[in-house]
Amino acid sequence: MKYGYNKEVYTALEAITEAQKIAFSPILFQAVICMRNKGIFAYLDRQGEKGATIDDICDNVALSTYGIQLLLDVALSMHIIYLRDQCYVLGKVGHFLLHDKMTQINLDFTQDVCYQGMFHLEEALEKGTPAGLKVFGDWSTIYPALSQLPDKPKNSWFDFDHFYSDSAFPPAFNYIKKLNPQHIYDVGGNTGKWALYCAKNLPNVDITILDLPEQIELAKNNINEAGFESRISGYSVNLLTAETLPAQADLWWMSQFLDCFSEEQIMQILSLIYRSMKKDTVVCIMEIFWDRQPFEAGALSLNASSLYFTCLANGNSRFYHSKVFYRCLSQVGFHVEQDIDGLGLGHTLLICKKR
Incomplete structure (x- = not known):
């Protein structure tokens, strides 16, 4: 093993x-x-x-x-x-x-975001809710709270999130570019980093960010500052309560998004996308799986970071084993056409279509 x-x-x-x-x-x-x-x-x-x-x-x-x-x-x-x-x-x-930049990022994330909240880990595991989030305020999940966190934990959270995904963007983009998309849906676009990367490197592509309204506002500020408001738009939506989604895109993109949900919720979101997307649309999922890491330290870091999801993020998600995603995709009706490991610091890109 x-x-x-x-x-x-x-x-x-x-x-x-x-x-x-x-x-x-x-x-x-x-x-x-x-x-x-x-x-x-x-x-x-x-x-x-x-x-x-x-x-x-x-x-x-x-x-x-x-x-x-x-x-x-x-x-x-x-x-x-x-x-x-x-x-x-x-x-x-x-x-x-x-x-070491990665070690510095992990230290700050643990100290500024996780440390105090982890005292409530047992309660979070028992209740399935992010019990540790109470150290920052009264929210059901951390995501709508990100813009309201104190500066130190807020900065450490975004530094942690961006450090890992940013390193994987350039090699992942090489595969996305070959698919020749005309309209990209960036599902869970966060602060708009991927949307901006695509807009800068694909001059004829339109991008729509689908995310919570609080995150759309954060992204809009960055998009406007970069001058891409004519090509990057926002669509405010809660993927867990929506019944339909827009269907103009020919490529749906999710980067470190589905790990923010339980396995049942992942199935729910994938089913929603499956019902909404056009027949020949491509779904690209970039995730970081603990079983696909080149070194054991990577697996340890991801399994430890999963406790943050339990205790502070939402109480029921984690960094998954890749077989969980394969099972979810298959049950919804997707086929994985390409499976690319080794992007950035240990990301995997799954390029999927309707089976």
Whole structure:
């Protein structure tokens, strides 16, 4: 089985060590955030392989000697730094915590969006509602609330969402361009990034964003600023309550949209599109499946991120195994004509038509 999930991978000693990491992981996470925010990682990074003594660090970091020594000891236990000749040196893990864009995005998303809400995960699992969302306000899902979140969580949410999808846009677009669309429906278009990308690179194509009214307003601001209001329009709709959709497009596009819904809701949305679309229309679904990741770290990240959907987004969705989407598409009546892996940081593009 991929990633070695079909066997035990630890010795007893390794297993008890991993168990302690899990037991203290929320505390350790906050220690890492403190070290990053107070500049300990950055200072050690500037010192390179020679490292720095405790006195050097205390002279250059605005924190008490007690606080610095405590955090350094934690970092040693986490193998983020190491000690050589009484000098602290930033290790490989510390380097990635400081410099790797994906790690930075994930840290900020966890800290600013998820951390407080995750205390309510058990309640969310029991009730099937995003119980953790209450830390930000009284909403049934996070999506209409995005424009109203405080700046820090709002920015971290959009940075997280865009980082992964943006990397996949250029390679996915190469396949979309070959389909020669004249009118694209961008279902769940969010802030309009994909619509703008298409408008800039396909000068003769019209795009309509189908999304909640709050998201349409966000997208309109970006579209107007970019000067594409004549070719990109918005259609306000709740896909879970709509009975019909417009049918002018010859290509329907969904990017990291269906993972925002339960399996039953995915079937409902796909059925709605199936009923509404023209016979020869193409449906293109770009998703990120945990079983299609090239490295185990990717699968771990996606399965962990799925708990955000449970606790804060809507209570019943996740990043899925690809077989779930194949089953949903088949039951609705779609056939997957092309299945393309390896787009961006691990996306898959499914190009479908009516069977």
